[in-house]
Amino acid sequence: MNKMIRFSLIALLFISAACSTGNKALQNGDYYSAVIKSVDRLRSNPDKAKAQLTLRESYPLAVNWYQQEISTLLSSNDPFKYSKTVGHYQTLNRMTDEIRRCPGALRIIPSPKQYKTEEYMARQNAAPECYKAGAMELAKGTRQDAVTAFMNFEKANSFVPNYKDVADKMAEAEEMATLKVIIDHVPVNSTKYQLSAEFFQDQVTQYIFHNIKRRFVRFYTPKQAELEKLEYPDQIIGMRFEDFVVGETHDTDIEKQVVSADSVEVGSTKLKNGETIKVYNIVKAKLHIHKREVISKGMLSLHIIEFENQKEVNNKQFGGQFNWFYQWGNYNGDERALTKEELNICHSEPILPPAHQDLFVEFTKPIFTDLTAELRRFYNRY
Numbered sequence: 001m002n003k004m005i006r007f008s009l010i011a012l013l014f015i016s017a018a019c020s021t022g023n024k025a026l027q028n029g030d031y032y033s034a035v036i037k038s039v040d041r042l043r044s045n046p047d048k049a050k051a052q053l054t055l056r057e058s059y060p061l062a063v064n065w066y067q068q069e070i071s072t073l074l075s076s077n078d079p080f081k082y083s084k085t086v087g088h089y090q091t092l093n094r095m096t097d098e099i100r101r102c103p104g105a106l107r108i109i110p111s112p113k114q115y116k117t118e119e120y121m122a123r124q125n126a127a128p129e130c131y132k133a134g135a136m137e138l139a140k141g142t143r144q145d146a147v148t149a150f151m152n153f154e155k156a157n158s159f160v161p162n163y164k165d166v167a168d169k170m171a172e173a174e175e176m177a178t179l180k181v182i183i184d185h186v187p188v189n190s191t192k193y194q195l196s197a198e199f200f201q202d203q204v205t206q207y208i209f210h211n212i213k214r215r216f217v218r219f220y221t222p223k224q225a226e227l228e229k230l231e232y233p234d235q236i237i238g239m240r241f242e243d244f245v246v247g248e249t250h251d252t253d254i255e256k257q258v259v260s261a262d263s264v265e266v267g268s269t270k271l272k273n274g275e276t277i278k279v280y281n282i283v284k285a286k287l288h289i290h291k292r293e294v295i296s297k298g299m300l301s302l303h304i305i306e307f308e309n310q311k312e313v314n315n316k317q318f319g320g321q322f323n324w325f326y327q328w329g330n331y332n333g334d335e336r337a338l339t340k341e342e343l344n345i346c347h348s349e350p351i352l353p354p355a356h357q358d359l360f361v362e363f364t365k366p367i368f369t370d371l372t373a374e375l376r377r378f379y380n381r382y
Contacts, residue, residue, distance in 0.1 A: 022054045031062035032091060039098045039105045046104030055108050059095070063113070066092050079133060082125035083155065089119035127160035131169070138173050143234070146177035147216055179217045179382055180233045182225050183208060186240035196360035197241065200368065204239065207372050217382050233307050237375070242317070244298025244363070246356045252291040259284050260337045285333030289345055296359040297321035300367050302374065314378055318370045322362035324353050 022037035035058045041051035066088045073081045073088075096112040099105040134152030137145045150173035157166045185201040188194060208219050220230060263280040270276050297320065304314035328348040335343060353359070 022051060022058075026054055026058045026061075031058045031065055032095065034058035035062050035095050036098060039102050042104035042108075043102050046107075048104075052104075052108050055099075055105055059099070059109050059112070062095060063092065080126075080129060082122050082129050083159070085122045086119060086126050086159065089115045089122055093119060123159040127156045127163040127166075130156035130159065131163060131166060134169060134173065138169070138176070141176075143177055143179065143216075146173045149173040150177050150216075174216070177216045179214075179235065180220065180230060181217065181235045181237060181379075182220050182222060182230070182233045183237045184222060184239070186238065188241050188244075193244075193246065193357065193360050196357045196364075199361060200364045201239070203368060204371065207368075208375060211372070212376055212379050214379055214382050217379055235313070236305050236307055238301075238303040238305065239371070240301055242299045242301050244296075244360070246296045246298075246359050246363070247353070248295040248297075249353075250293045250295070252293075254287075254289045254291065256287050257284060258287050258331075258337045258342070260334075264334075264336050283334035283337045285331045285335065285337040287329065287331045287338065287342060287346075289327055289329035289342075290350075291327045292325070292350075292353070294324040294353040294359065295321065296324075296363040298360075298363055298367070300364075300371065302371060304378065314374075316374055318367045318374075320363045320365065320367035322359060322365070324359065324362075326351060326353070 022034050022041060025031075025037060026034035034054055038051040038055040038058065041048055042055065045051070070085050070088050073085050078084065092113075092115045096114050099109050099112040130152045134149040134156065137149035137152060150170060153166050153170045153173055156163050157170065183205055185197075185204070188197040205221060212219070220228070220233070224230075225233065260283045262282075264283055265278050265280055268276055268278050299317055299319050302314065302316045302318065303312060305312050326348075327345055328350050329342075329345045331338060331342075331346050335346075338346070354362070
């Protein structure tokens with residue numbers, strides 16, 4: 001079987017599966033999906049008999065189902081009956097629009113009914129419905145209720161833009177719903193490392209501002225809180241270095257006798273017959289290596305406290321360490337006894353370790369990674 005025939009058969013199988021999917025939705029009572037899928041099939045194949053049959057059967061069933069749902073809703077005591085009714089009319093209008101944009105579907109359903117007027121009227125009733133619900137939630141006075149109130153006011157505005165004073169109500173609800181958090185870094189008790197600590201603190205602050213974005217969480221530096229006269233925040237993030245060591249140096253000297261792994265040429269000799277041959281033997285050297293390790297490490301604590309009751313809602317510690325390592329050396333004897341690595345060590349000269357400020361920055365890097373992950377996890381709940 002050549003490739004063209006095989007690909008054609010595969011395409012036919014996919015088309016057949018798509019058509020049967022629309023019919024399956026019809027048999028399962030999902031009339032809307034049956035309509036949409038059959039219309040999609042008729043766009044690519046207007047004469048597809050199975051899709052035509054599915055559309056002819058499913059469309060009136062879908063219209064009837066949504067009309068009954070709307071009737072049931074409007075006669076109920078559901079506080080959001082008009083909001084839900086808008087959704088049903090939107091679905092009916094979506095089916096109509098899909099059919100009207102498909103010539104093959106229009107041949108089956110030549111006059112799909114539009115419900116634009118009905119949807120418009122439902123929106124006019126849904127706006128006050130959501131506005132009222134928002135006002136009731138806002139009156140409860142809690143932050144979480146204000147979140148719900150904002151959502152309701154936002155829905156009211158989507159149904160009827162600028163309904164009453166909904167913009168002001170949304171702003172009021174958002175202000176009440178927003179968790180206001182001050183980021184407070186405790187300075188280190190060392191002027192020597194103050195600049196490095198401030199660099200770390202600035203990185204954490206910038207990360208929070210740029211990467212932890214929640215609709216109802218607002219972060220402040222202490223200076224911003226003071227400028228905006230924020231006297232009563234909801235939470236305070238406290239961070240401080242509890243302990244740190246920078247530049248802890250450990251020197252180690254190693255002396256050892258090394259022998260070449262293989263025999264190497266050490267000279268030549270002349271045989272009795274006058275022939276000169278090479279002489280091979282193992283070679284030795286006395287190796288001296290000086291190792292210097294500079295360890296820098298520290299521990300940072302995170303405390304998140306609710307301002308009103310001073311309740312601690314998060315308490316974690318994060319540790320970090322950075323080890324700087326260098327070695328140099330010398331040898332006596334035959335260098336051919338040394339490995340390439342040992343020879344490189346012997347050719348190295350002593351160097352100074354990085355500045356203490358830089359070492360401080362290095363050991364805080366794993367702390368930064370773990371700390372920001374914890375802050376992101378904690379505030380993604382809001």
